[in-house]
Every structure is written in structure tokens, then in C-alpha cells.
Amino acid sequence: MELELLLNALVAGLLLGGFYAAVTLGISVSFGILDIVNIAHPAFIILGSYVAYIISSKFGIDPIVVAIVMLPFFYALGSAIYQIYYVSFERRGQEALRGLAFFFGLLFVTEVLLILVFGVDYRYVEAVYIGPTLHLGILEFPLRMLVPALVSIAMFCCLQLYLSKTFTGRAIMAVSQDPLALRLMAVDPTRIKRVAFSISIATAALAGAFLIIIQPVVPSVGRDYIGIIFAICVLGGLGSLPGTLIAALLLGIIESLTSIYIGPSWAPAVAFGVLLLTLAVRPSGLLGR
Amino acid sequence: MRTPLFVLIWAIVGLALYLVFEIFGNDYLFFAGYIVLQYIVLATAWNILGGYCGYVNFGSAGFFALGAYSGVFLYTVGQGVDDFGTEGFGALMHLIFPVPVPIIIVIGGIVAGLVGLGTGYLTLRLRGVFFAIATLALAVVLETLVVNWSYVGGSRGAYIIPPSEIPIFGPYVQFLFALMIVLVIVALTSARLIERSRLGYGFATIRDDELAAEACGVPTLRLKLIATTISGALMGMAGAPFPFYIGYVEPASAFNLSYAVNAIAMPMIGGTTSWIGPLVGAVLLGSLQQLATVTISSAANLLIVGLLLIAFVIVAPNGIVGLVQGWWRKRSANTPTKTSTTSSAKPSTTSGEAKP
Numbered sequence: 001m002e003l004e005l006l007l008n009a010l011v012a013g014l015l016l017g018g019f020y021a022a023v024t025l026g027i028s029v030s031f032g033i034l035d036i037v038n039i040a041h042p043a044f045i046i047l048g049s050y051v052a053y054i055i056s057s058k059f060g061i062d063p064i065v066v067a068i069v070m071l072p073f074f075y076a077l078g079s080a081i082y083q084i085y086y087v088s089f090e091r092r093g094q095e096a097l098r099g100l101a102f103f104f105g106l107l108f109v110t111e112v113l114l115i116l117v118f119g120v121d122y123r124y125v126e127a128v129y130i131g132p133t134l135h136l137g138i139l140e141f142p143l144r145m146l147v148p149a150l151v152s153i154a155m156f157c158c159l160q161l162y163l164s165k166t167f168t169g170r171a172i173m174a175v176s177q178d179p180l181a182l183r184l185m186a187v188d189p190t191r192i193k194r195v196a197f198s199i200s201i202a203t204a205a206l207a208g209a210f211l212i213i214i215q216p217v218v219p220s221v222g223r224d225y226i227g228i229i230f231a232i233c234v235l236g237g238l239g240s241l242p243g244t245l246i247a248a249l250l251l252g253i254i255e256s257l258t259s260i261y262i263g264p265s266w267a268p269a270v271a272f273g274v275l276l277l278t279l280a281v282r283p284s285g286l287l288g289r
Numbered sequence: 290m291r292t293p294l295f296v297l298i299w300a301i302v303g304l305a306l307y308l309v310f311e312i313f314g315n316d317y318l319f320f321a322g323y324i325v326l327q328y329i330v331l332a333t334a335w336n337i338l339g340g341y342c343g344y345v346n347f348g349s350a351g352f353f354a355l356g357a358y359s360g361v362f363l364y365t366v367g368q369g370v371d372d373f374g375t376e377g378f379g380a381l382m383h384l385i386f387p388v389p390v391p392i393i394i395v396i397g398g399i400v401a402g403l404v405g406l407g408t409g410y411l412t413l414r415l416r417g418v419f420f421a422i423a424t425l426a427l428a429v430v431l432e433t434l435v436v437n438w439s440y441v442g443g444s445r446g447a448y449i450i451p452p453s454e455i456p457i458f459g460p461y462v463q464f465l466f467a468l469m470i471v472l473v474i475v476a477l478t479s480a481r482l483i484e485r486s487r488l489g490y491g492f493a494t495i496r497d498d499e500l501a502a503e504a505c506g507v508p509t510l511r512l513k514l515i516a517t518t519i520s521g522a523l524m525g526m527a528g529a530p531f532p533f534y535i536g537y538v539e540p541a542s543a544f545n546l547s548y549a550v551n552a553i554a555m556p557m558i559g560g561t562t563s564w565i566g567p568l569v570g571a572v573l574l575g576s577l578q579q580l581a582t583v584t585i586s587s588a589a590n591l592l593i594v595g596l597l598l599i600a601f602v603i604v605a606p607n608g609i610v611g612l613v614q615g616w617w618r619k620r621s622a623n624t625p626t627k628t629s630t631t632s633s634a635k636p637s638t639t640s641g642e643a644k645p
Contacts, residue, residue: 101553105554108550109599112588227425265437271426275422275423279411283415
């Protein structure tokens with residue numbers, strides 16, 4: 001009985017970690033690779049949740065399909081935001097203080113707008129895989145966790161392949177290390193950064209859909225994820241996607257064990273503990289450069 | 290202007306404000322004014338670290354709530370003091386409790402300052418952005434702790450019943466208002482003192498080029514820790530009387546993100562380089578919000594703050610003070626003969642850093 005509980009806690013943690021991987025992916029690109037501290041990312045995830053909610057409840061389309069259709073729109077949104085950020089802060093060299101304040105304002109404005117439009121009611125979506133559970137021996141896989149986790153890991157692998165195999169992807173990996181060298185190869189670093197930042201925002205569409213599949217969503221729920229995503233990002237090592245995936249799974253497991261053995265109300269503190277511990281002991285993270 | 294004179298002028302301004310409110314005979318003015326004063330302290334506190342050193346603190350709400358919950362804790366202990374009996378330890382407890390609010394403010398400041406020091410020690414050795422993220426997460430963790438700590442009310446919240454009247458001041462809120470005026474003077478004076486001392490120059494070198502400062506022998510880590518501690522302590526002091534003002538505290542309201550947003554937005558909009566900026570920003574934004582809460586809605590007023598913050602960091606990076614200074618400079622460049630008379634007639638109200 002004790003073992004069964006432990007195994008199921010581990011499984012739940014892995015599935016949660018798969019979801020966290022999707023949530024962190026965007027930050028891992030924008031903060032880890034580009035050095036743009038986009039703390040507004042959770043707000044875009046919530047935006048993704050609400051987009052999935054509106055379209056899915058109106059037309060009865062699967063939320064994940066909606067999110068995939070919405071990817072170009074979020075990509076365009078990301079481009080627009082990066083353009084503002086570049087013109088106002090990066091070009092003037094003021095990104096440290098004012099850039100942070102800019103994203104903080106963006107986080108706040110998005111949240112308040114969502115509250116004004118949708119109110120503070122919990123919203124949820126309908127889909128066939130919300131509800132049933134897959135049983136494998138003593139292990140239980142709730143499908144509402146399993147489907148997002150699998151799609152999330154697939155998304156992760158796609159992005160990793162893109163970054164390591166294509167020219168643009170490699171340019172993205174290079175842009176934060178040596179923009180000058182990139183320029184010498186006749187690549188515009190600003191364009192590359194814009195592409196990467198847009199990709200990071202686009203992932204929020206999918207992460208948002210996963211979030212609303214897993215749990216009902218209110219506009220303020222995004223804030224709870226700020227600590228988690230930055231903890232994962234730092235623990236995994238900045239700019240390392242495999243590290244991020246490992247860290248996400250690890251944090252999912254730790255959090256699941258905490259909520260089962262200590263109490264669910266303590267779970268939010270886990271991320272911060274991990275973050276502080278990482279910063280104090282090994283700031284470069286698990287697979288950091 | 291020397292510091293005692295500065296304090297004296299602000300004390301007179303504070304007293305005048307109090308008397309005007311008193312003569313108007315309206316409790317609401319005190320209620321609304323308290324919030325604006327509280328924001329002046331928060332904004333000034335944020336600016337000591339954010340504006341002078343260039344390190345962003347997103348966890349102002351956490352420090353504020355630390356102060357508030359220190360107040361709740363001491364109040365709760367004071368309520369249960371009869372359980373200790375009347376002899377020995379019990380007599381001692383009766384001597385200490387109930388703790389007067391001014392002392393609670395000091396204790397709240399100490400607690401928040403220590404937490405600031407601890408967080409700073411763990412994260413400030415790394416790049417600045419890690420500190421910003423850690424403060425963001427700090428607020429979440431402190432909230433978790435409070436939610437799980439039933440002694441101070443847990444997620445149910447705690448009721449604080451302040452006496453309705455107090456000698457000399459009359460209604461209790463007037464007493465708190467007066468305390469807040471004192472706190473504002475303390476905050477403004479410390480900010481101004483820091484600005485003009487070696488400490489302030491050290492902070493400025495960190496903001497402008499930390500690496501160069503380090504290379505020149507500026508003890509950057511120590512300075513940053515001092516800034517974090519002072520800033521955190523002031524935020525805690527701003528929060529400590531809050532339970533007595535509001536009467537009921539629960540985690541979601543004490544850790545409200547709007548404190549964090551306002552603490553950043555006010556200095557950014559006012560101007561971060563001098564003590565005047567946060568003051569101007571807090572008075573403007575604070576009053577505007579009080580007005581908007583009454584006339585429009587409380588969600589809309591937060592939207593206004595967020596939009597103003599974004600607009601100002603993009604369009605006017607040096608805030609209102611920067612705009613006024615730029616305008617002043619342009620004017621004096623255009624009419625060089627007139628400036629000597631106008632600037633001597635009205636010195637140091639806009640350019641707070643007038644050379645001593």
C-alpha cells in the first residue's frame with residue numbers, strides 16, 4: 001500500500017513535470033538563451049488558456065488543436081512585443097532596470113485586462129480525455145495529465161531538433177554568445193532574437209491550453225507559476241533545453257511528493273526552496289554552460 | 290539644505306496637512322490619506338535599492354506583509370496574554386503586552402530588514418536578475434508560510450480590533466495617520482541622507498557599472514546588502530500598522546500584487562534618481578488611485594497604474610522629475626539671462642540634487 005502510494009506519487013510528479021516543461025520552455029528560450037527576462041510569460045500562458053477556452057467552448061474544438069492553430073498569432077504577438085522591447089530598451093542599453101519594469105507592467109496589465117473582461121470566475125474546457133484514467137497494473141495515469149505531458153515533451157523535442165539542426169536554430173543558440181560573429185556571417189542578430197522571442201511566446205499558446213486542461217483557470221493563477229518556471233529554468237542551467245526538461249521532471253516529482261507526504265498547501269514553497277538552493281549551491285544549474 | 294532643517298520643513302508640512310484634514314472634519318480624508326502616505330514610504334523604500342543601486346525588487350508585497358503580520362502576531366500574543374497568569378512570567382508578559390503600535394512598527398521593520406538581508410546574501414552575489422526573480426518568488430513563499438500558520442489566522446485571516454478612540458488624537462485612524470507622517474519623514478530623510486553620503490555614491494557606482502566599481506575597490510556586495518536591508522526594513526515599517534488600519538488581514542490582501550506594482554510604478558513614474566521622484570510618483574498615483582477607486586472601479590485603477598508604468602518606462606525613462614529637469618534645462622538654455630533670477634527664486638524644488 002505504501003509502495004503503491006509512492007509509485008503513484010512518482011508517476012503524478014512525472015506527468016506534472018511534463019506539463020512544467022511546456023510552461024518553462026518559453027522562458028528557457030527567452031531568458032536562458034536570449035537573456036530577456038520576460039517575467040510576463042505566465043500572463044501569456046493564461047492568455048493562451050483563455051483563447052483555448054473561448055474557441056473550444058464556442059465551436060467544440062479540442063483545446064490542443066485550438067492552441068496549435070493559434071501558434072502563428074502568438075508568434076506575431078511575440079514579434080510585436082520584441083520590437084517594442086528592442087526599440088525602447090535593448091537599443092538604448094537600458095534593459096536591466098526598465099526592461100524588467102516593462103515586462104512587470106505587461107504581466108500586470110494582461111492580468112487586469114483578463115479580469116475586467118472575464119471576471120474572476122473559474123473557467124474550464126471540455127475534452128474527451130478529461131475525466132478517464134488509464135490503469136497499468138497498480139499505476140494510474142489520469143489522461144488529463146498524460147495527454148498534456150506527452151504533447152509537451154513532443155513539443156520540447158521538436159524545438160530541440162530545430163535549435164540543433166537548422167541554421168536559424170543554431171544562430172539562435174549563438175546570438176547571445178557572440179552577436180558580432182553572427183553579424184560577420186551576414187546574419188542580423190536582431191532578426192534572430194526576434195524569431196527566438198516569438199517562438200518563446202508561441203509556446204505559451206500550447207502551455208496555456210495544457211494548463212486549462214489540467215485545472216480550471218482564473219486570471220491570477222499565472223503568478224503562481226512565476227516561481228516555478230524560473231526555478232526550473234535556473235535549476236536546469238540557463239539556455240540548456242535538455243537541462244530544463246530534466247529539471248522540470250525533477251521539480252514535478254518533488255512537488256508531488258511534498259503535496260502527498262507533507263500537505264498540498266506547502267507545494268508552492270517547493271519551487272522557491274529549490275530556486276534558493278540552486279542559486280546558493282550551484283548557480284550554473286544542472287547542465288549549465 | 291541641512292538635514293535638521295529638511296526634517297523641520299517636512300514636519301511642518303505634515304502637521305499642516307494633519308490640521309487641514311482635522312479642520313475639514315472628515316474621517317474619509319484620513320483613511321484615504323493614510324494609503325497615500327503608506328505608498329510614499331513603500332515607493333521611497335523601493336527606490337533606495339531599485340533607483341540608487343539598480344536592483345529590482347518585485348517582492349515589495351512580501352516585505353510589506355512581513356511587517357503587517359509582525360503586527361498581527363504581536364497583537365495575537367497580546368490577546369492571549371491572560372493565559373500566562375498574573376505572576377512571574379505572566380506579570381512580565383502583562384508588562385510587555387499589548388505592544389504599542391510605534392514599537393510594532395520598529396519590530397516589523399527589523400523582521401523585514403533581516404529577511405531582506407538574508408535574501409540579498411543568497412542572491413546578490415549573482416547577476417542582478419536573479420535577485421529580482423528571487424524576490425518575486427519570496428512573496429509566494431512567505432504567503433505559503435502565512436497560509437499554513439494558523440496562529441496568525443492562516444488563510445482565514447485575522448481580526449484586529451483597535452481601540453476606536455485614543456487620547457490627544459481622537460479617532461484611531463488619525464493616530465495612525467500621524468504615525469505614517471512620521472514614517473514618511475523618516476523614509477524621505479534617510480533617502481536624502483543616503484543620496485548625499487559616501488553610501489549614495491557607492492550605490493550610484495553599482496547602478497552605473499558594477500564591474501568597474503568592484504575593480505576600483507568599492508565593496509559592492511556589502512553596499513548592496515546595506516541597501517536591501519534598509520529598503521526591506523522601511524517596507525516592513527510601512528506594513529506594520531496596516532492591520533490596525535484595516536481591522537482584518539488575510540494573506541491574499543496583505544500579499545496583494547498591487548503593492549509590488551505600485552512600489553515599482555511610483556518611483557519609475559516620478560523619477561528614480563532622487564528622493565523627490567518616489568514622493569511625486571506616490572502622491573500623484575496614490576491620489577489618482579483613491580479617486581479612481583471611488584469613481585470607476587478598483588480593477589480599473591490597477592489597469593491605469595500598469596499602463597502608466599509601461600508608458601513611462603518607454604517614453605520617459607527618467608520619470609516626471611526627468612521631464613521637468615529636461616524642460617528646465619531647455620528653458621534656461623533658450624533664455625540664459627532670465628535663469629539666474631528664476632532659479633534663485635525657486636531653488637531645489639525640482640532639482641533635488643542641488644549641490645550643497
